[in-house]
Amino acid sequence: MARAGLSTERLVRAGAELADEVGFGQVTVSALARRFDVQVASLYSHVKSSQDLKTRIALLALEELADRAADALAGRAGKDALVAFADVYRDYARAHPGRYTAARLRLDPETAATSAGVRHAQMTRAILRGYDLTEPDETHAVRMLGSVFHGFVDLELSGGFSHSAPDSQQSWTRVLDALDALLRNWPAPA
Template sequence: MARAGVTVERLTRAAADLADEIGFENVTVSALARGFGVTDASMYSHIRNVRDLRTKVAILALTELAERAAAALAGRSGKDALVAFANAYRDYAREHPGRYAATRFELDPDSASAEAATRHSEMTRALLRGYDLPEPAQTDAVRLLHGFFHGYVSLETAGGFSHSQAVDASWARNLDALDVLLRNWPSQM
């Protein structure tokens, strides 16, 4: 095992790279073992099963995405923060399709999983500070933004936008519309 240099971190990163190449749903212990030139059985000294492996990739992806979002948000507020965050999200999804798919993997509520998912939501709440939304409007806005970003990116990467208008132009117009909505959030009924 030592000659192959297998560690949990290296396995996780290799699995994330593999997910970007072949799709997150196709990442298996066998495929990963082949990449390291070891047997499947030797992998189990580092991971419990394929779910454990995919959970590790999901945590890595959520952490990477949160780091990108944090860097994008630094020193920004309002529409500037919204656009920077949205572009960081979209760019990550386009550059790392397998890792991005992993961010949608259902995680167990253990501490490592919860921390990664919470940090991702905190970045969205950070961008919303510039819009001064109170609770529960802020939670509604987090859900709206995650739904929009995920929906747009998913449709775009699946080739779902075959209209004549450029996809980037639509993205920019949609971000303009989201900014207007966030600045004029409807009051609670």
Template sequence: MERVGLTPERLTRAGAELAHEVGFDEVTISALARRFDVKVPSLYSHLKNSQDLRIRIALFALEELADRVADAVAGRAGRDALAAFADAYREYAREHPGRYAAARLRLAQETAAASAGRPARPDGPGDSAGLRVGRAGRDACGPDAGCRGSRRASGRS
């Protein structure tokens, strides 16, 4: 059997492609091994377990989504930026339903914070949602975050 040059990054990208093709719930280490025509145990030198693979795919999808949203809102403000954000988010979900499902995976607070390049703050707003990743997500708040300055958080309507 020929060596296929497996790396965690290559397996993550292939897992994301598989999620796009068959759905996130169908992505398994066995399915990934079949894609590369290797035995399942050979993947465990690159991935801890199936949950590790799922988390890597989720972070990949979140970064991809954040980059798309960042591009959409660049140079916009107010309602125009909000509409562009929503359009980019919706388009991503429609174009990549498997990856979008991965992006909705609930992440551990430490994983979400590390993916955003900052330490975890258990008392900080929105930190457990796993939404602060990539370029666009750095200042985003999760749905239950009570973001400072928002009308909802300040009690104004």
């Protein structure tokens, strides 16, 4: 019989596509085997388990996101950088909802430490260097930005803003305006 040419790499890529098509929750080893027209057990030579597959998809998504974010940040600073960075998240989530969901998978600490998640944190700090925050406020701001971006995108993705005016794009723009204003004028502890 001819071989299908499976590899961990190809499986993970196909898994990511599958996630975007049918939702990350529906990504199964079985579905992937069907896609390659191959017996389910065959995939277990390339992937340790269903969980392993999902983790690898998450890591792929994190890398793709970090790459795009790095591109977007090149040559930008201040609000320009903030908006470009934020838009990368939102656009990625809209274009690749399954991958984005995967990127939010809980990783165990050591996996997380060697993932592209680290680059995300570094880039967020790079943006904040355009504002005059000192520690520990910069850390608080890093966390706030992460919260807003993820929170907004999650809510938008799960339909929280649809069917209500104004459309979410307008809120996104105004929220980023507000964040920029806030960072330029970060308040002292109450």
